[in-house]
Amino acid sequence: MRLYELAGRDDLRFSPHCWRARLALAHKGLEAETVPVRFTDKQVIAHSGQGMLPVLEDGERVIADSWAIAGYLEDAYADRPSLFGSAEGHGLARFVNTWSAATLQPAIIRCIIKDIYDHVDPADQAYFRETREARFGKSLDEIQAGRAQHAEALTAALLPLRATLKAQPWLSGPAPLYPDYIVFGAFQWARCVSDFAIIGGEEDPLREWRDRVAALFDGIGDRVACYGA
Amino acid sequence: MRLYELAGRDDLRFSPHCWRARLALAHKGLEAETVPVRFTDKQVIAHSGQGMLPVLEDGERVIADSWAIAGYLEDAYADRPSLFGSAEGHGLARFVNTWSAATLQPAIIRCIIKDIYDHVDPADQAYFRETREARFGKSLDEIQAGRAQHAEALTAALLPLRATLKAQPWLSGPAPLYPDYIVFGAFQWARCVSDFAIIGGEEDPLREWRDRVAALFDGIGDRVACYGA
Structure with missing residues (x-):
C-alpha cells in the first residue's frame, strides 16, 4: 500500500485530510509507504484522475479523497477493527466530516493561514499565496492579522465539540472511531x-x-x- | 406515562425540545398523555426539581430534559426499537444535540423570535419579551428586523446538514434515529x-x-x- 500525502517545507506532513487517512490505516492495523507530494507537483498522482491529496494505492486500486479512503478501507478490510462501528456510526460520521469541512476548517484556517504559507515548500509558496488570496479576497497577512477576532468565531464554532468532550471521552462515545480522526486532522493541521x-x-x-x-x-x-499550542 | 410540554397560544406545541421527546416516545412505540404547561405556570412541574420542559413521568420516575428523557427511554425500554442504534450512535447523537443547541437553534431563533412571541400564550408574552430582550440586548422587533442577514448566517450553519442529507436519506444514515429527531425539533419549532x-x-x-x-x-x-414554510 502506498499513501500519497501533501508535503511542505522539510517534508512536513500537515494536511488535515492526509492525517485522517493515516489514522484510518493505523486503526485498521495496516501499513503503507507514504509518498510526499508538493502542491505544484501533482503529476505523481495523475493516475488517480484528479489533483487532491491524499491518494491511496492498494494493489491495483487507486482511491482519492479521505472520506472515500475511509469507506474503502472499511469495506475492503471488514475483518479488521471497524472505523465506523455501525451503519448509524457511518451516517453520523458523514455529518462530522461535512461539519469539519464547512464549519471547523474554515474557522481554523483564518487563524493560521500565514503560518501555513510559512511551512509550505518554498517551490509551492507562490501557488499557495495566489490561490488562497484569490479565495479570501485578502492578503494572507491581512487575514491572519484578524486572528483575535477569528479565534472568537472559532471558539463559537467549537462549542458543540467542547460540550461533547466534556461529557464523554471520545467524540464517538466510549472508544475512538473515524469521527475522532476527522476532527483530530483539523487540529493536527494547526498544531503542525x-x-x-x-x-x-x-x-x-x-x-x-x-x-x-x-x-x-x-x-x-x-x-x-x-x-x- | 405523562409528558409535560410547553404550550403556547391556542395550545400550540412548538418547543423544539418537546418535539424531540414526542418523537422519541413514538419511535419506542410508547403512548403518553401530554399535559400543556405555560412558561409562567411551572408549579405543575415543581416535582421535577427544575423549571424546564419537557418533563416525562413514567410511574414513579420523573425525568426532565429531552436528552435525559431519550437516554431514559433507551435504557428503560431496551426491548423496543433503539433510539441510538449503538454506543457510537449514542456518542455521536450527543454531538448532534450540542450542535443543535449551540449552533443551529441560536441561528434559527434570530430569524423567528418575534413570530415565537406572537404564538406564546398571551399570559406569557411579557415574560418572554423581558427574558429574551435581556438575553439578546435588543428588542424582539429589532432582532427579527435583521432576519435577512440572520438567514445568511443560518444558511452557513446549515452547510454540513445539507451536504449530509444530499448524500444519504437520514442524518443517522440508512434509517431515522434520535439525531434526526433532534434536528427535526429545531425545524418544527420554526414551522409551527x-x-x-x-x-x-x-x-x-x-x-x-x-x-x-x-x-x-x-x-x-x-x-x-x-x-x-
Whole structure:
C-alpha cells in the first residue's frame, strides 16, 4: 500500500485530510509507504484522475479523497477493527466530516493561514499565496492579522465539540472511531504549522482529547514536528 | 406515562425540545398523555426539581430534559426499537444535540423570535419579551428586523446538514434515529410559529428530509397547525 500525502517545507506532513487517512490505516492495523507530494507537483498522482491529496494505492486500486479512503478501507478490510462501528456510526460520521469541512476548517484556517504559507515548500509558496488570496479576497497577512477576532468565531464554532468532550471521552462515545480522526486532522493541521493557541490549556477537555488522539497507535500524532499550542 | 410540554397560544406545541421527546416516545412505540404547561405556570412541574420542559413521568420516575428523557427511554425500554442504534450512535447523537443547541437553534431563533412571541400564550408574552430582550440586548422587533442577514448566517450553519442529507436519506444514515429527531425539533419549532422560509423549496434536500421526518409515525409532525414554510 502506498499513501500519497501533501508535503511542505522539510517534508512536513500537515494536511488535515492526509492525517485522517493515516489514522484510518493505523486503526485498521495496516501499513503503507507514504509518498510526499508538493502542491505544484501533482503529476505523481495523475493516475488517480484528479489533483487532491491524499491518494491511496492498494494493489491495483487507486482511491482519492479521505472520506472515500475511509469507506474503502472499511469495506475492503471488514475483518479488521471497524472505523465506523455501525451503519448509524457511518451516517453520523458523514455529518462530522461535512461539519469539519464547512464549519471547523474554515474557522481554523483564518487563524493560521500565514503560518501555513510559512511551512509550505518554498517551490509551492507562490501557488499557495495566489490561490488562497484569490479565495479570501485578502492578503494572507491581512487575514491572519484578524486572528483575535477569528479565534472568537472559532471558539463559537467549537462549542458543540467542547460540550461533547466534556461529557464523554471520545467524540464517538466510549472508544475512538473515524469521527475522532476527522476532527483530530483539523487540529493536527494547526498544531503542525502554528504556535497560535486555538484551544485552551490543560483544563480544556478539547486539549485533553486532542492529546489522547495524538497518543494513539504508539503516539502517531506526536512523531512529527509540532508546535506546543 | 405523562409528558409535560410547553404550550403556547391556542395550545400550540412548538418547543423544539418537546418535539424531540414526542418523537422519541413514538419511535419506542410508547403512548403518553401530554399535559400543556405555560412558561409562567411551572408549579405543575415543581416535582421535577427544575423549571424546564419537557418533563416525562413514567410511574414513579420523573425525568426532565429531552436528552435525559431519550437516554431514559433507551435504557428503560431496551426491548423496543433503539433510539441510538449503538454506543457510537449514542456518542455521536450527543454531538448532534450540542450542535443543535449551540449552533443551529441560536441561528434559527434570530430569524423567528418575534413570530415565537406572537404564538406564546398571551399570559406569557411579557415574560418572554423581558427574558429574551435581556438575553439578546435588543428588542424582539429589532432582532427579527435583521432576519435577512440572520438567514445568511443560518444558511452557513446549515452547510454540513445539507451536504449530509444530499448524500444519504437520514442524518443517522440508512434509517431515522434520535439525531434526526433532534434536528427535526429545531425545524418544527420554526414551522409551527413562522411563515419565514429558513429552508429552500422542493429541490432542497433539507426540506425533503424534514417533510419525511414529519410524515413518520402516521404524520406525527403534520398533525399540528404549521406554516407551509
